[in-house]
Amino acid sequence: MERLTLWEGAVNDVQKRIEEALSLKWRFIQGIEGGERPEIDDSNWEIKTDTQWSKKDGVAYFRTVFEVPENIEGIKIEGSDIDLSFCFPSGVTAFIDGKEVYSYKFWADMTAHPYPLVKKARSGGRYLIVFKVPAGDGLGTFWGKISISYVEALLFELNSIIYQIRLAFALSEKAKKLRRYVEEALNILSPEDIKERNWDKVLEDIKKAEVILEPFRVYAKKFKVHLIGHSHIDMNWLWTYDDTVNTCLRDFETVNKLMDKYPDLTFSQSQAHIYKIVEDHNPELFEKIKGKVKEGRWDITASSWVEGDINMADGEGLIRQILYSNKYISERFRVKPEIFWSPDTFGHPETIPSILASAGLKYYYFMRCGKGIPLLRWKGKDGGELIAFNSIYNNRISPETIIPLLIDYYKRYKIHNFLFVYGVGDHGGGPTEADIKRKKQMDEKPVFPTLEFSTTHRYFRNVEKHKNKLPVITGELNTIFEGCYTTHSDIKKANREGETLLLSLEAVLAMASIKGIKPDEKKLEELWQTVLFNQFHDILDGSAIHSSYDFSDKLYEEIKEKRGLLIKETMEKIISDKEDACLTVFNPLGWERRAIIEDHIVEIPGYGYKTVHPDKEIKKTEGVRNTGEDEYENEFYKINIDSKKGLIRKLYDKKNRCDVLIPCNSIPEDPSSWWAEKAGNLISVFWEEPHPMTAWIIGNIYRIDNLLQVDEIKRHSDHLKTTIEIKRKYRSSEILQKIILYNNFPFIDFENDVIWNEEGNSKEGVPMLRVNFSSSLKAPETYFEVPFGAVKREGQGKEYPALRWAGQKDGNYWVALMNKGKYGYHIDGNNLSLTLLRNSYEPDALPDRGRHHISYRLFFGNASLLEINRVAMEYNLPPVVAQGRTEPEVYYPFIITGNVLPACFKKAIGRDSYVLRLVELSGKKEKVRIDFTEAPEKVYITNSVEKREKQIKKKGKGLKIDVSPFQILTLEIQF
Numbered sequence: 001m002e003r004l005t006l007w008e009g010a011v012n013d014v015q016k017r018i019e020e021a022l023s024l025k026w027r028f029i030q031g032i033e034g035g036e037r038p039e040i041d042d043s044n045w046e047i048k049t050d051t052q053w054s055k056k057d058g059v060a061y062f063r064t065v066f067e068v069p070e071n072i073e074g075i076k077i078e079g080s081d082i083d084l085s086f087c088f089p090s091g092v093t094a095f096i097d098g099k100e101v102y103s104y105k106f107w108a109d110m111t112a113h114p115y116p117l118v119k120k121a122r123s124g125g126r127y128l129i130v131f132k133v134p135a136g137d138g139l140g141t142f143w144g145k146i147s148i149s150y151v152e153a154l155l156f157e158l159n160s161i162i163y164q165i166r167l168a169f170a171l172s173e174k175a176k177k178l179r180r181y182v183e184e185a186l187n188i189l190s191p192e193d194i195k196e197r198n199w200d201k202v203l204e205d206i207k208k209a210e211v212i213l214e215p216f217r218v219y220a221k222k223f224k225v226h227l228i229g230h231s232h233i234d235m236n237w238l239w240t241y242d243d244t245v246n247t248c249l250r251d252f253e254t255v256n257k258l259m260d261k262y263p264d265l266t267f268s269q270s271q272a273h274i275y276k277i278v279e280d281h282n283p284e285l286f287e288k289i290k291g292k293v294k295e296g297r298w299d300i301t302a303s304s305w306v307e308g309d310i311n312m313a314d315g316e317g318l319i320r321q322i323l324y325s326n327k328y329i330s331e332r333f334r335v336k337p338e339i340f341w342s343p344d345t346f347g348h349p350e351t352i353p354s355i356l357a358s359a360g361l362k363y364y365y366f367m368r369c370g371k372g373i374p375l376l377r378w379k380g381k382d383g384g385e386l387i388a389f390n391s392i393y394n395n396r397i398s399p400e401t402i403i404p405l406l407i408d409y410y411k412r413y414k415i416h417n418f419l420f421v422y423g424v425g426d427h428g429g430g431p432t433e434a435d436i437k438r439k440k441q442m443d444e445k446p447v448f449p450t451l452e453f454s455t456t457h458r459y460f461r462n463v464e465k466h467k468n469k470l471p472v473i474t475g476e477l478n479t480i481f482e483g484c485y486t487t488h489s490d491i492k493k494a495n496r497e498g499e500t501l502l503l504s505l506e507a508v509l510a511m512a513s514i515k516g517i518k519p520d521e522k523k524l525e526e527l528w529q530t531v532l533f534n535q536f537h538d539i540l541d542g543s544a545i546h547s548s549y550d551f552s553d554k555l556y557e558e559i560k561e562k563r564g565l566l567i568k569e570t571m572e573k574i575i576s577d578k579e580d581a582c583l584t585v586f587n588p589l590g591w592e593r594r595a596i597i598e599d600h601i602v603e604i605p606g607y608g609y610k611t612v613h614p615d616k617e618i619k620k621t622e623g624v625r626n627t628g629e630d631e632y633e634n635e636f637y638k639i640n641i642d643s644k645k646g647l648i649r650k651l652y653d654k655k656n657r658c659d660v661l662i663p664c665n666s667i668p669e670d671p672s673s674w675w676a677e678k679a680g681n682l683i684s685v686f687w688e689e690p691h692p693m694t695a696w697i698i699g700n701i702y703r704i705d706n707l708l709q710v711d712e713i714k715r716h717s718d719h720l721k722t723t724i725e726i727k728r729k730y731r732s733s734e735i736l737q738k739i740i741l742y743n744n745f746p747f748i749d750f751e752n753d754v755i756w757n758e759e760g761n762s763k764e765g766v767p768m769l770r771v772n773f774s775s776s777l778k779a780p781e782t783y784f785e786v787p788f789g790a791v792k793r794e795g796q797g798k799e800y801p802a803l804r805w806a807g808q809k810d811g812n813y814w815v816a817l818m819n820k821g822k823y824g825y826h827i828d829g830n831n832l833s834l835t836l837l838r839n840s841y842e843p844d845a846l847p848d849r850g851r852h853h854i855s856y857r858l859f860f861g862n863a864s865l866l867e868i869n870r871v872a873m874e875y876n877l878p879p880v881v882a883q884g885r886t887e888p889e890v891y892y893p894f895i896i897t898g899n900v901l902p903a904c905f906k907k908a909i910g911r912d913s914y915v916l917r918l919v920e921l922s923g924k925k926e927k928v929r930i931d932f933t934e935a936p937e938k939v940y941i942t943n944s945v946e947k948r949e950k951q952i953k954k955k956g957k958g959l960k961i962d963v964s965p966f967q968i969l970t971l972e973i974q975f
Contacts, residue, residue, distance in 0.1 A: 003186040004165055010194040011158045014073055018155070021072045022146045024064045024129070028053070035061030036095040036130040051143060052692075054762065055090060055136040056845070062131040066146060070123040074197030075151050082121050083114035086144035088133060089238050095130040105134075106239030107427035112254075114147065121148075137546065138842025139692065139762075154199060156399075156441060161189065161206045163403035164447035168216045170407045171447075178215055185209040216447045223410070223449035225402060225418045226459040227439065228299075229267045231255070232343065232393050232425025233274060235306055235536040236548040238843055239427070248277045249285070251428040256288050259297060262436055266453040267292075268299040268421075270341035271306050272325035273533055275332065293333050299455035301341040302329055303361055308535035311347050311479065311801040312492070312823045315355060315788035315919070315968075316904050317499045317535065320528050322359045323945045327525075327909060339363040339456050340386075343393035343421075345537050347479035347801065349786040350380070357384030358968040359944040363460040364388035365421075369477040374409055375463065377472045381789070381923065382966040387460060387467060394425035397435040397451075399442065406449060415466050418449075419459045476791055481541070481696035482799035485824035486768070486835040488542030488695075488847045489854075491549060493821030494556040495540055496804075498531035500877050501563050504588035506906035507607055508880055510914050511586065512570045513907050514893055514934075514975060520566065521907065527562060530555050543695040546844040567880060574609075575884035583612040586880040590902025590916075591870060594744075595879050596720060601744055604879055607905045608892025611885055624722035624741045626715070632722060636746040637860075641739060646710040646726040648680030648773075653860060655746075659776040660815055660860045662830065676708050678774045680858070681739070681750065683707045683836075685730060685758070688766040694840035695847070698799055699766060705730065720744070732757040746861055747871065752836075752854040759849060760839035769837040773858060775815040775830045780808035782827050783865075785872065788903070788919050788968055790865055795827035799835065804872035807859070808832055818857040818872045865921045866899055891933075898928030900963050908946055913974040915946060923965045930959040940972040948972065 027045035029035060030053070035042075042063050053060055069077055086094070087109045094102040094115070102108070102115060117127060133140055165185060172179040188209045193201045231251045235244055252269075259265045269275075279286045292298035304321040305328075313321065322340075330336055340356050340363070342348070347369050356364065363386060364378060370390035379385040395401050397420075406418050423430040442448045486492070502524070509519035534552045538544050575584055585597050587604035594603050598614045624634045630649075631640050637660070640650040651660040661680040667673045676682070684706045688699035712727040724739040733756050740749040750771075760766040782795040784802035793800055800806070806825040807816025817825070817832050824835035834856055837848045857875050859868070893914075896902055900918040908915050920926055935957045940948045952961065952971075963969050 001169060001186075003189065003191075004162065006191040007186075007189050007194070008162050010191040011162065014158070014194060015155060017073050018151060021069070022148070024066065024144060024146065026062045026064050028060065028062055030058045030060045032061070033059070035063065036093075036098060036100075036132055038098045038128055051141050053140045055133070055138060055140045058135045060133040060140060062133070062142075064129050066117070066127045066129060068118070068121045068123050068125040072148070072151060074199060075154055077121060077148060077150060078123055080121050080148045080150040081119050082117045082149075083147045084117045084129065084144070085110050085114040085147065086131070086142060087111060088131065088142045090136050090140055091134055092142070093132040095128075095132070097128050098130075106243050107237075109424065109427050109429065112424040112429035112432045117146070137845035154203075156438070157203060157206055158194075160399050160442070160445055160448075161209055163399035164210065164213060164445055167220060167403055167407060167449075168213055168447045170410070171216055171219045175219065178219075181212055181215055185212045188212065210446055213447050220447045221450045223406060223416050223418065225406060225420050225449050225451050226454035226456075227266075227397065227451055228419060228421045228454065228456055228459075229255070229265065229431035229435075230393060230421050230423045230425070231269060231428045231430030232423070233271070233428045234344075234426055234538050235273070235533065236551060237426070237538040237544050239545070240547050241551050245277050245281060247428040248274045249282055251430050252278050252282075252285055252289060255430050256285065256292065258431060258433070258436070259292060264453050265431065265436065266297045266299060266455055267431065268301050268456050270301040271304070272302040272328045273306050273529070275300075275302065276328065279332070290333060293335060296455070299457060300329055300333060300335055300337050301339050301365070301456055303337045303340045304342075305529060305532035306536040307342060307344060308532065309484075309537040309540045310342065310345050310352060310787070311349055312485065312495065312540055312803070313535050313787065314499050314803060315351070316503055316917075317531070318355055318787055319359065319944050321532050321535070322356075322361070323909070324525060324528055324532065326945050337457075339365060339460065341365050343367040346481045346484055346541060348477040349789075350474070350476035350791050351787050351789040352380070353378045353386045354380030354382045354384040354966065354968060355788060355944070356386055358970070360947060362386065362464075363456070365456065366390055366477075367393050368480050371473065371477070373471060373473070374405070375413060375415075375470055377467060377470045379472050379474050380966070381474070382964060382968065385472075387464060387470065389419050389460075391419065391421060393421050395420060395422040397422050397438045397442070399448070403448070413466065413469050415463060415469065417459060417462045419456070476786070479801060481543075482824070483694070483696050483698045483838065483840065484541035484543055485799065485801045486542070486822070486838045487840050488549060488844070489822070489837055489852060490848075491534065491540055491542060491552055492823055494552065495531070495535060496821040496876065498534065498556060498559055501559065502527055502531060503904055504877055504880060505563050505566060506904065507588040508567055508570055508586055510905050510907050511607060511609070511891075511893065512574055514914070515574060517570060517573045519570070519907055521909070523562065523566060527559055530559055541696075542840070542847060544843065546846065549844070568882070571880070571882035574886060575882060576887045578884040580885035581615060582885040583614060584609050584882045584884055584886045585612050586882075588877050588880060589870075589873055590896055590905060593874055595874070597879065597881060599718075599720065601720070605890065605892035606896065606902065607894070608890070609886060611889035623717060623719065623743045626722075632741055634741065634743055639741065639748070641724055642679070643713050644710065645676055645679070645708050646713060646728065646737065647676055647682055647708075649674065651680060651860075656813065656862060658813070662774045662776050677706065680773045682772045683728070683735065684770055684772065686768045686770060687764070688768060690762045690765045694760060694766050694842050695844070698768070702765070707735070730758075747857050747859045749857050750855065752852075754837070754852040754854060756837055756849060756852060758839050759846065760841040762841065766841065767839050768835060770826060770833045770835050771856065772831055772833040773815070773817060775808050775832060777808055777810040777813065777815060777830060779810050780830060781810070782806070782808050782832075784825065785869065789921060789966065793827070795829060797826070797828040799824050799826050801825075804876055805859075805868060806832065807868065812862045812864070814860060814863050814868060816859045816868055818859060818875050820855040820876055822854070822856070864899070866901055869901055869921065893934075894930050894932045896928065896930050898963070899924070899926050900928055900969075908972055911972075913972050915942070916971045916973060917944070918963060918969045918971070920963045920965060920967050920969075925965055926963045928961050928963050930961070932957045932959070934975055936973045936975050938974040942970045942972045944968060944970050946970070946972065
């Protein structure tokens with residue numbers, strides 16, 4: 001193969017020289033108008049050697065002149081078609097010789113449909129190319145290139161023979177008798193002819209070599225490459241929702257026309273919301289798509305409402321993604337996708353195989369955070385598994401993109417079917433005529449595989465027959481872009497609130513339905529669809545433009561308003577006496593809980609309600625005692641909160657007789673001095689060096705400002721709690737913090753009202769606000785809540801995602817930090833930090849400026865994973881309170897006994913029955929008993945999306961059931 005190496009080296013040299021010949025030298029300027037005019041003198045403009053600039057500095061112009069050469073590296077150009085391709089993520093207006101030829105406000109991408117600069121070019125022709133880019137936030141970037149048809153045709157032939165010989169050589173390793181044909185073909189090819197640019201001879205020799213390689217045809221064509229045309233469409237990333245709509249309509253229209261023109265072309269599209277856009281805005285086109293689906297050529301891969309972030313969606317949120325997508329797709333198209341399409345999400349929690357398998361899904365497609373294994377079986381702790389394929393989602397069809405992957409794939413698995421996803425993506429695009437043309441060119445070659453326009457389901461069903469050949473992996477596939485778990489805290493908090501508000505609403509509606517009050521399921525579905533839309537990865541990850549968050553914030557305000565009205569209407573129908581001074585308090589969680597309601601501590605049954613009498617005498621309890629300067633004590637702990645710094649110097653667990661946090665003792669020689677950096681509740685500003693992609697990437701820390709001074713500290717108490725109120729300032733920002741010490745609860749709450757005026761920029765970098773607690777555990781293991789579970793990770797100074805809590809444990813003793821709407825945790829040894837705010841400066845220049853209410857809770861003591869999760873859920877899902885009395889004054893549909901977590905209680909979709917989901921967290925087989933207030937008629941086990949699997953036996957009002965380790969068990973109950 002030495003000769004092939006020489007040939008390939010000669011080809012690479014030619015390609016490099018062609019690229020240099022066609023590289024465009026750009027002149028650049030900002031702060032002027034009319035830069036597109038041909039008569040403008042640009043001789044004093046900056047010659048741009050890179051493709052980045054600050055959009056804040058105004059409108060930018062890029063100018064160049066392209067002159068058609070007579071030849072390039074001996075390739076005649078006369079008569080060629082010349083195209084101009086470019087991509088400007090921030091939008092552009094393009095001019096040729098002063099005439100506007102293209103304009104797009106947002107992501108301007110001409111990859112799918114290059115601009116025809118000239119047909120049948122003549123040497124010496126000159127073309128002034130000018131790009132005008134609007135001002136905006138962050139950094140600008142672009143790429144642009146010239147392609148010439150005669151040059152592209154030659155390069156295809158030069159590369160095709162390389163990859164045909166590579167595939168032939170791989171095939172000959174098994175069929176040794178064919179090896180001589182490889183050698184004969186190589187002997188025909190002369191690298192010297194390439195160096196001498198003797199192209200007629202080169203092309204003639206390639207044809208001769210292909211004739212010699214003909215015996216490989218029968219073997220090569222046994223390989224089937226399933227070509228999956230796809231358009232990756234980001235929701236509201238660097239553009240507005242109107243542009244998202246236009247992109248969806250454009251791509252569906254374009255692909256439909258291509259499919260009419262090329263009857264063998266297929267297409268796969270994910271995201272149910274995209275289909276809804278087309279249905280709402282172009283019903284005629286939607287009907288055409290339904291026709292393509294019936295033909296089997298349009299492959300629906302939409303098992304989620306959008307391609308959301310799956311590290312920050314709660315387990316129930318992920319189930320709703322699948323549930324409502326399935327409902328929509330099955331109602332419109334009468335199909336049920338079996339694949340979860342997740343190419344661009346920034347990480348994959350270890351519970352995904354369990355969750356998706358519990359919903360009836362079998363296959364998984366992803367790009368990021370793989371382990372370098374293209375095809376695998378991904379197994380969950382409960383035994384549920386997926387066949388997963390890992391690849392780039394926006395490929396183009398060519399020998400160099402397909403053949404190396406195919407050879408590696410076959411060596412690994414000895415499977416003849418291979419998946420190849422192609423199509424222009426991000427701002428859509430999909431398959432192009434260039435892809436189709438290139439596929440047809442490759443079909444004519446003897447030693448290329450069978451290329452088939454296919455579907456993902458066709459590929460996976462075929463490869464499923466060979467699943468025993470595939471490696472099995474377990475655990476998470478995480479993470480990339482850790483900044484995304486904190487950037488844009490407003491969308492993070494809104495997502496948590498959206499999920500919890502709707503889970504609470506579902507439980508209220510289910511309870512009301514049992515009492516004969518029919519819920520409005522359509523309104524509930526619409527509310528969920530809105531929350532699910534905002535879980536799209538670029539939105540929820542904080543990496544979209546400012547206007548995207550203006551749009552999402554309005555959606556969340558509508559959710560709160562509409563949800564509030566539904567709760568009000570439903571509770572009014574339940575309440576028998578609305579004029580009564582009593583309160584009806586509903587618990588949206590599945591276990592009895594204690595909660596503070598109108599200065600009373602109330603015990604409320606799971607998924608039930610209780611009438612509270614506010615006028616009854618308040619029970620007096622032993623309060624938090626102020627036992628000395630800066631020292632407080634209740635029945636659970638002793639705490640020292642330094643009045644000069646507002647930090648926790650000592651926290652002692654009385655019940656377990658141990659320090660919770662590392663004590664900050666005074667230095668003997670100077671009692672007023674102590675090591676504040678290890679104190680609890682230490683709030684610090686970390687400054688990242690300026691760097692690209694600030695929304696996504698946490699940069700190097702060059703400075704840490706610890707907030708060690710307080711402007712004011714106050715203390716006030718009532719019969720339920722003591723509150724220490726602390727005012728802090730940082731530069732032009734203010735933090736008003738309340739540390740709440742309860743009389744009757746063994747945890748500490750922190751409520752923070754923040755006016756944050758800091759700003760990231762390319763000079764100072766990125767300010768990031770964190771709070772830290774240093775646990776006193778000797779050998780801590782660190783755990784993070786993930787959807788329907790918890791994962792152990794090493795605390796090595798890295799930012800990790802978690803849902804409602806992360807914590808450290810030693811044996812059964814826990815120190816956990818819980819949150820309401822934060823997702824980024826930083827763990828380093830015994831340091832447990834929660835990232836609160838972060839001021840990246842691109843693509844949105846001003847995220848997290850303004851007012852914030854930030855809540856976190858410190859929990860400690862001997863506990864199980866189940867107890868940790870229950871406390872965190874109680875922290876996030878408050879009781880629902882309504883004015884008036886109910887009859888009876890206490891009601892609950894059932895009581896659950898057993899070590900499982902009730903995750904939801906809701907009305908079943910489309911049936912007069914109810915769904916109860918139970919999750920086992922600790923890896924133990926559990927015997928669970930459910931005692932019903934009213935005996936159910938039937939109980940079924942269903943999958944997570946409510947498809948019945950089997951009916952289970954019950955006795956009267958009681959039901960016993962075994963729950964397997966880590967199982968996600970869904971029950972359907974008919975009363």
